[in-house]
Amino acid sequence: MRALVTSLALLLAAAPATAWDVDDAVELSVLPGWRQDDGTHMAALRISLAPGWKTYWRAPGDAGIPPEFHFAASDNLSAIRPHWPVPEIFEEGDMRSIGYSGELVLPLELVPDGPGAITLQGEVELGICEEICVPVRLSVSAALPAEGARDGTIVGALVDAPMSAAAAGVTAVSCRLRPAEQGLELVAELSLPPLGPAEEAAIEAGPGIWVSEPQVSREGDRLRLTARLIDVAGRQIMVERAALRLTLFGGGRAVDVRGCPAP
Numbered sequence: 291m292r293a294l295v296t297s298l299a300l301l302l303a304a305a306p307a308t309a310w311d312v313d314d315a316v317e318l319s320v321l322p323g324w325r326q327d328d329g330t331h332m333a334a335l336r337i338s339l340a341p342g343w344k345t346y347w348r349a350p351g352d353a354g355i356p357p358e359f360h361f362a363a364s365d366n367l368s369a370i371r372p373h374w375p376v377p378e379i380f381e382e383g384d385m386r387s388i389g390y391s392g393e394l395v396l397p398l399e400l401v402p403d404g405p406g407a408i409t410l411q412g413e414v415e416l417g418i419c420e421e422i423c424v425p426v427r428l429s430v431s432a433a434l435p436a437e438g439a440r441d442g443t444i445v446g447a448l449v450d451a452p453m454s455a456a457a458a459g460v461t462a463v464s465c466r467l468r469p470a471e472q473g474l475e476l477v478a479e480l481s482l483p484p485l486g487p488a489e490e491a492a493i494e495a496g497p498g499i500w501v502s503e504p505q506v507s508r509e510g511d512r513l514r515l516t517a518r519l520i521d522v523a524g525r526q527i528m529v530e531r532a533a534l535r536l537t538l539f540g541g542g543r544a545v546d547v548r549g550c551p552a553p
Contacts, residue, residue: 315340316418320410320432321395324440331400331408333434334444338393343420346389347377349492349537351503354387355417355425365409369401375450376544379490386503387419388492395447400434408434452537452544459483465534465550473520473527476501478536478550480513486541491515494535498522513538 316339323333337345346354361370374396380387402408414428455463462481467474476493491504493515500522504515515536521527536547 315343315420315424316345316416316426316428318414318428318430320430320434321441321444322432322434322438323444324438325436329402331402331434331436332444332448333398333400333408333410333432334441334447335396335398335414335430336393336443337390337396337416339391339418343418344378344380344387344389344391345394345416345418346387348372348374349494350389350417351385351387351492353380353382353385354389354419355423357417358415359412360415361410361412361430363411365411366402366404366406367400367408367410368403371399371401373397373399373448373451375447376452376539376542379539386490395443397444397447405436407436410434452546455482455545455547458485458538458545460545460547463536463547463550464553465531466553467519467529470518473518474529476515476517476519476529476534478504478515479553480515480536480538480547481511482513482538482545483511484508484540485538485543485545489513489538489540491539492537493517494533494537495519495529496533499527499529 319336321334321336323331325331339345346357350356377388377390400408410430410432412430414430416426417423418426460480460482464479466477489506491506493501493504495501498521500520502518504517507514519527519529531551532549534550536550538545
């Protein structure tokens with residue numbers, strides 16, 4: 291049985307009055323899930339959006355609003371690992387965003403402090419968009435009993451996650467970093483079969499580092515990504531290669547590549 295969110299508070303961006311009611315644009319519930327053999331607990335957030343509305347992936351692009359999770363008020367919880375399903379690519383003029391329309395089921399792998407139920411307590415901050423984008427804050431309060439049963443909806447969302455590099459047939463990956471205006475230029479080269487006729491990519495470099503939309507080119511099984519990296523605080527940029535995360539999109543699939551060593 292679903293544990294429903296008990297309250298919803300909306301923080302609205304300054305915008306003119308419109309014909310839609312933002313209270314009806316998004317609904318959030320918690321799927322309580324089950325305790326796994328390794329002691330972690332698999333639950334999920336179900337985010338349902340009204341027709342025409344969308345929300346965003348963890349790295350939403352320049353036209354999107356990144357989600358934030360605040361669960362410090364939870365009980366019997368030491369860590370949370372979201373498992374993001376493959377997102378959609380939205381083109382918005384000369385910019386793009388990455389996210390979800392309709393419904394997002396976001397599995398959460400929870401690490402409890404000990405045995406017994408987990409109380410998931412806190413807030414989720416999301417951007418939702420129709421004609422304009424609106425930041426919303428959703429309050430979450432749900433009990434997650436240890437004896438819960440496997441949920442097919444959560445399992446389906448886990449199956450819809452991006453493939454690992456090994457599963458996608460990535461046989462080589464390397465990144466060159468060189469000074470560029472205000473930061474660095476990153477050139478990543480990967481060896482893997484094509485994902486589809488129109489491939490795209492996103493690069494994450496860690497907190498506080500803005501990464502441009504990568505330029506993507508391919509020759510045979512060799513894929514090249516080129517992007518700019520800038521420290522958002524204006525400091526000298528420092529990049530940890532182990533923290534680089536490359537996500538490739540194509541043919542309705544995605545590949546998650548963790549880390550990028552030097553050539």
